[in-house]
Amino acid sequence: MSVIWHNPRCSKSRATLALIEQAGINPEIRLYLNDAPSQTEIGEALGLLGIPAKDLVRKTDALFKELGLKGADEQTLIKAMSENPKLIERPIVFANNKAAIGRPPESVLSIL
Helix, strand or coil, rough: CCEEECCCCHHHHHHHHHHHHHHCCEEEECCCCCCCCCCCHHHHHHHCCCCHHHHHHECHHHHHHHCCCCCCCCHHHHHHHHHHHEECCCCEEECEEEEECCHHHHHHHHHC
C-alpha cells in the first residue's frame, strides 16, 4: 500500500503522483491540507524519512515567519505543522515501510 500526502495545486506534487502512477501504482491520495496529519503521524513520517522536523517544515512559507518558528524545537515544529499543514514540505510518499519527499519527484522511486 502506497500513500501520498498530496497537494494538487503543487506542481512537484502533481509530477510525483504522475510518476507513481506511470510506475503502475495507484496510491492512496491523502489531501493533507484538508485532512491534516496528527502530531503522531508527522513524528512517524519524520522517523521514516530519517530527518528532523526542521528539514520537513517549509521555511520559505510566510506563515513560518509569522509564527516565529525560526529556531523552534522539534515538538514546536511538529505541532505547528499539524495545526498548519501548509507548512509541511510536499509531497511525501509512503511505501514499503519507508518514506520519501518528492523533491525532485524521482526521489520517491527508490522506495516503491
